[in-house]
Amino acid sequence: MSDSKISVILADDHAVVRAGFRRLLEEEGDIEVVAEADSGAECLDEYERCHPDVVVMDIAMPEMDGLQALHRFHNRFEDPKVLILSYHEEAVFAERALAEGAAGYLSKSAAPELLPKAIRQIAEGGRFLDPDIAQEMALRGSRGGDNPLEGLSEREFAVFLQLAEGLSANEIAVRLHISPNTVNTHLYRIKRKLGVTSRTELTRLAIRHNLIEA
Template sequence: MKSGARIRVMLVDDHAVVRMGFRMLLSDTPDIEVVAEAENGEQAQQLCAQALPDVVVMDLSMPGIGGLESIARLTARYPGLRILVLSAHEDTIHPKRALKAGAAGYLSKRSAAEELIQAIGHIAAGRMYMEAALAQRMTLQQLSAQQNPVDVLSAREFEVFIALAKGRSVNAIAEVLNLSPRTVGTHLYNIKQKLGAGNQAEIALMALHAGLIDP
């Protein structure tokens, strides 16, 4: 990004009202320009080549390929692109997976508006940004060598795992993730094998204990 230039931002969230709120907020910031909006990862891939954003502000829970896979694809295709995750997930597993996929920062949607603007500026300048409370919890887990069982899941398996934990059927997951039911069934089998889970109820219990779903 050229010195003194406005930061070009693309918003990626499947809720139009959320995007509108962020656009209004960022439009009042003189150093930031919202150049594109996408409602899912697939659309983000298409618009990125046209809009050429410096920073993508992205949700994780979206229909289609999902946030984690979108991050991996975008950063692989556009190495200089910086991605800030803005998610409702406040556990430590989602931030770890987002950073591993290539994100440069992570904020929860409960963060103050000023922090979002600050985070965009940080990652546009080539730095990392992590919400302070999440960063502290992640550091404590690393110091205690605490590992969560779901860490063994691939990015796609993790998305299927979360959907199963929320009680969705194989067919429903297949439709949302644009996969065949057979592929989702294969992921389900692998998830059970890796986690030693016997059924969907046990998967939900594991997700609950990990803080990935609400009671």
């Protein structure tokens, strides 16, 4: 690997997606994909092995999602530079990622040339935010913030999404490596914070905020 190239890890649980992004990046000439991962846990291991300049990571991955991995990156490593690349285009996801220490957030539907641009900017110590999401965040701020989901903790938000998608407490417990009782405790707190009384209302709330499809 040339020292002049920006080294990158691609973390996404879809091999076809990783292959497409690898081709896009390596056509640039100054970016080299040095490793791939299909989960947050594997991404952490690969980072420890090769210490890349930038990690490009999805949010929705098995075993350990991108937000959980972000938290662990900052606990284990000094100043990791992580770009979240996700199909989620809602500002709330970008806000969560930035709060967990991401250096940038980009939607997978963004123009292809924005990905290498974001990587270069982050590698140089800067930050990058998808222009459309940045606009949404600015509009939300001008309205004073009207999203009740902002009051959820990172773990409550993760549980909320999976409850809204119809997963059982046992299924969520396996995914998040916590007990079913802990899931139920989070569910109680989520309902209280959001002012809802049933899982059906949780699902409707998630649909209303474009977090899941109807």
